[in-house]
Amino acid sequence: MTEMQTTTAAEGYVTADGRQIGGVLMDLKGITLRFGGVEAIKNISFDIRQGEIRAIIGPNGAGKSSMLNVISGFYVPQEGEVWFKGEKRGPMKPYEVARLGIARTFQNIALFDGMSVLDNIMTGRLNRMKAGFLSQAIWWGAAEREEIENRAAVERIIDFLEIQNIRKTPVGRLPYGLKKRVELARALAAEPGLLLLDEPMAGMNVEEKEDMSRFILDVNDEFGTTIALIEHDMGVVMDLSDRVVVMDYGRKIGDGTPDEVRNNQEVIDAYLGVAHD
């Protein structure tokens, strides 16, 4: 590897396309997660740095989604430490994690189907609204200013993701690809410090995948959002990410730049299978 891509530098590194990556934003140390007797995650450690796109890949059942659920607080690991922004995080409820500035999307899409696209995205900003509820109900003073600011922020995101034409449509009526995009919009609306994407391209056709890849890159580029994503499509992952963690049967079998990972024998074995004789 070139010196430019030394991934272990203490104060960040510069990516192949010349972006400066900062210090450690999230640090996972020795995470172990069990469901009864099954160890879904076995003693895994890795970090996510400020401004990078970090991918977690692995075959089905490798424990990728469990890992993401640990980061977002939906699962609490039995062992290990989660450090965020230099502070150790105690066991937290998912909504508390969200309030720390960690937003996420779901593998099977979790949107508010009965609400319009606009309302869905507005829920992403709930934690940014501070005005008392009486003034909100009668639309007065601080509440009015706040609502206008929040609407403006949401409109920017709607523009950015090119979903202007569906903003009033109830989400339940949208096709799959657009739902995925609305979910991304809602996560972005929170202006998260860390954005978690659980298979953002699952079930999409080639064109939709290309669109989504472009949006992910643009989000990272324009807002400087740190992104951790899980994805099956190897081509997409290698193009998008700065660094990749590879999991297999709950263990970490590789960690590094896409090139490093691609040439890792263990990773090749996990994906292509290996003769046991």
Add this chain to the structure above:
Amino acid sequence: MDQLIFASEVLVNGLMTGVMYSLVALGFVLIYKASGVFNYAQGVMALFAALTLVGIQQGQVPFRHLINAIFGTHLESFGWTLPSVLAILLTAVVMIALAWLIEKLVLQHLVGQEPIILFMATIGLAYFLEGFGDVMWGADIKTLDVGLPQGISDAVEATTANWFGYGFFIDRLDIWATIIAAVLVAALVAFSQYTKQGRAMRAVADDHQAALSVGISLQFIWIMVWSIAGFVALVAGIMWGTKSGVQFSLSLIALKALPVLMLGGFTSIPGAIVGGLIVGVGEKLFEFWIGPMVGGATENWFAYVLALLFLVFRPQGLFGEKIIERV
């Protein structure tokens, strides 16, 4: 002509009764919207609220029958009579405490469960509250008087007598119920549409996981929603309790709310209002015109037949969200 004027008096009376139905239906819609749960206990909550209000107002000792039976004492009352406003406020506090308890003891353990499980839990809650209310305040029929005007409104009678040469008989309590319901509905709509908490409430109703992921505390929203439902139950309890006395049958008015909900749609606040009015007016006019031909007493079943028709032809109700699913 006389027939027509008489019919319009029936119509106005129907509207007023309808408002009373709407008040009960509102409580159901609120919880349904906010948690996707049909709260079978709503009617019993209205009864419990009314019992508590009477008890607090007249200074009855809670659980006195139980205490007297166990310790052989003869406790009856604290010997005070509280002003209505204070008693209503205290009852509201009790209803909020009840909401908190329901969340802690029941709902918290059922996060992510199917709505039908939560529904079953509310059935249990209904029976529990019914018995608990009896033990706490006694099972005798009580009169509730918080100073709401009652009796035939002379003003309305005089005015209509002037206009039509025939005075309408309208209960002043019904007029007040209408005003109170209107204020309550306006407040609830403003709350659920424009406030952050209202938006969070609608979000929770739709998807628990997604709500958590945007930083909404389910616990807080549930306590809030049940508190509001408790408050609506209190208002309904006051109106119905004043009208027909505080007794067990108060909890049965919840049954009248069912057809109202089927008409209006389970998810719509305006639907609960319009549904209530349609049922109220419908059953009165039906009794007036058709009743005599079929031997009367149609008010008992009219609403249910109407609801059945709706179930067949428009299952989501007038204003309910149509369930759309892409396949």
